[in-house]
Amino acid sequence: MVARTHGGPEVIVREDFDPGLPGIGEMLIEQDAIGINFIDTYYRSGLYPAPMPISLGSESTGRIVAIGPDVSDYAIGDRVGCVHGLGSYATHRIVSADKVVPIPDGISSEDAAASMLKGMTACYLAEDMIPLRPGQVALVLAAAGGVGSMLVPWLRDKGVIVIAHSGSATKAAKVMADHSLHTPFDSLADQVRDLTDGKGVDVVYDGVGKDSWTASLGSLRRRGLLVSYGNASGAVPPVSLLDLSKGGSLYVTRPTLFDYVATPHDLAHTADRLFDRMQRGVVQANIGQRYALADAAEAHRALESRVTTGSTILLP
Secondary structure, three states: OEEOOOOOHHHEEOOOOOOOOOOOOEEEEEEEEEEEOHHHHHHHHOOOOOOOOEEOOOEEEEEEEEEOOOOOOOOOOOEEEEOOOOOOOOOEEEEEHHHEEEOOOOOOHHHHHHHHHHHHHHHHHHHHOOOOOOOOEEEEOOOOOOOHHHHHHHHHHOOOEEEEEOOOHHHHHOOOOOEEEOOOHHHHHHHHHHHOOOOOEEEEEEOOOHHHHHHHHHOEEEEEEEEEOOOOOOOOOOOOHHHHHHOOOOEEEOOOHHHOOOOHHHHHHHHHHHHHHHHOOOOOOOEEEEEEHHHHHHHHHHHHOOOOOOEEEEEO
16 A cells, blocks of 8 residues: 555555565565554655655565575564654565564454554653653653553553653543543643642653643643653644743653664664553553454544544554
8 A cells, every 4th residue: 555645544555566575684574464554654655755756654464485596584474563764554565684573473463553652662662761760750741542551550560650642531431540631722731730739740751742832841740751752633733942941941842752762673672661561451452443454444434534543453
């Protein structure tokens, strides 16, 4: 499934292709399941640049069906997952062996495909961004979404007090947080301060973007950290550093997962922490929607309309 021009979901089209044979250090994967993520819509719309035509998607799981020279750690038939590069919206995919992780027994291919990119994002947000201690307070926006639904229980397992925010009462009711809100953004900061005795939270995890920016800044304590990791409502407006000063010497960062899994060691370490929490039941795949691969455009429409809950996967 590719996009030959930027635009809405209608630009996604189906094309036949020959994946060819894997080269040095590569493997050919026959796909079992494909994860859909908001970053896919950014590439499709042109918010994130990529050479055209764009072979969409980054996250997938499957079984190795061919191995190129100089691949020694894997064998044909092994189940593996990948979150790097583009080209996951396909029946087959060639990837570099140093960009995959083995899928442990006891975790299904569907659950892994629905969880890897979102769960690895939750991992670096919770573990690598800021060393939160038990009793500190975090605000998680889009808490019922793919990343949020994994980040909230991950933080609570660490002993962090979580204030969750969702786009509707129905979604908020599904979030098991210390406080689960669905108040409009223009009054969210006031409600957060009411819940924190006027202090604000230590960190805000904001995957919404433009619509929530002011509320996120207004919810932080003095010297708090705003982690803006997504643009579900559009790109964040230009930032005035003076606003950070006025808000109480605030910090802001705009991270991306791929800077936290850039080396094989970091990728494996992040995957190990995610799969450990999946196997212990701390986080769950929470697959809310399944679409046929050929219906990728319809899946994008649902995701951008914010009518989905949990994770969405494509099945070849």
